[in-house]
Amino acid sequence: MARERWLVDGYELTEGLVRDVEYRAGLIATPPVIGANATVPNRVGELWRPKHHGPGKFTLALWLAPRTGGWQQVEAAWEDLLRVLARPHRLLTFERHTAAGQIRRCQGEVLSSLAPTPLGQSGMRLGVEVTIPSGYWEGTATVTNSSPAGTALPHALALAAFADATAPMENLAYRIDGPITAPTVTDTTDGPGGDSFTYTGQITAGQSLTVDSATWQLSGTGGLQPDPARLSLTGPAVLRLAPGRPSSPPSVRLSGTNGGPGTALTVTGRPAYLT
Template identity: 80%
Template sequence: MARERWLVDGYELTEGLVRNVEYRTGLNSTPTVIGSNAAVPNRIGELWRPKHHGPGKFTLALWLAPSAGGWGEVERAWEDLLRALARPHRLLAFERHTVAGQIRRCQGEVLSALAPTPLGQSGMRIGVEVTVPAGYWESADTSSASTAPGAPLPHNLDLTPFTDATASMEQLAYRITGPVTEPTVTDTTDGAGRDGDSFTYTGQIGPGQALTVDSATWQLTGSGGLVPDPARLANSGPAFLRLAPGRPGRPPSVRLSGTNAGTGTQLTVTGRRAYLT
């Protein structure tokens, strides 16, 4: 098992000898769910509405201890922490290397005051409260999965490389290779009869052409001579396609449907996995 490491903008907090992470309060807590149901006059109960997660938050408790350099080394380490963390003009890139060897990243900001507690001449402790405006962590590496090319449709795709995601993913890119007319991509993660969000391109993708729907940038791009018309894209959810994480023991999944498919028809999903903690 690897040692857990923490970095901020590439500066390592877990140096080990002079400074290290003692504990992580709130790291395993999920962001608060935002949204409410609607009360309907003269109706029992409430009308359910979809919800989403708000910002995330965690606290790193660090210790600083002198080695050969004595107390002056602790003061220098404290000033280095200030240079790394006290940067309110922009978001900081936090990176966590887990003991399982996985790397997860988030963009965070330190909003509360940094107030260290001296431990005599043996060092100091400091709690760093981090707010994650985007709510989620994401994998450092990208994953990809594709259907086997060909007809007929629909194509059902288990996104096995995304199995360990624990949060909804709306930073994915969906590449649809033609030929296909009016392709629709649907989130089928929750099983038969419980389809999630979807998008439809009400146009034609010819042989040798491809359409990429990028949920992260809200852009459509074409290749092979295809010039996509954004007005032809209709999506059912708040993003082009917000993909739910897989259920226990099963990966997330999507379905490509449409008409006039051929031997080259294919769907490829690429992006980073998302995590609640």
């Protein structure tokens, strides 16, 4: 088990002797759910509507203490924190090294006042409230899963590399290798009826189509020039992939017609986390 570490833009907060995280209350919390059900006149109850997460938030409870030099060193450590945290003109990169050895990263901002509590001449305590506008944390390493190439369709693909994700993922790239006509990629994590996207065109042998759900961009290789007008969606994003269940990773399915020996689906990106 590794020691948990916290960094902001590469500056380590958990130095250990001069500053560290004091306690974990408020450190781990999921973003609030946004959305509402619909009320229909003369109908009992409500009509359920899908929801999504709002901005995330966490609080770092830090302490500062002098190694040598007394209060002068505490003030110097405090001013270093100001140089790192008090930067409202841009988002900060927060990095958490977990006890399990993972590294998770988010873009956050410090919106509340920084108001430390002095502990006599021996140090100070400080609560840093961080808001994550995008809502989620991400892994730092890009991972990939691919289906075995082959003519038979559909291709079912279990995304083992994304098995530890706890949040929906809208930042993945889906590469479809031809030949295939009218390919559809469906989220089958919760069953066959998940969200999907379809490209109503043909990808010939030696060509590939990449659909980037983070940027909503289409790109092709082998001479393919994708037409964005041919892309249709069933959900609010290109494909909002649900996180897997315990002992079961997320999964997708590639379907279409006119497959061949090179037909395959590759999913690339970073897992997303609620905390």
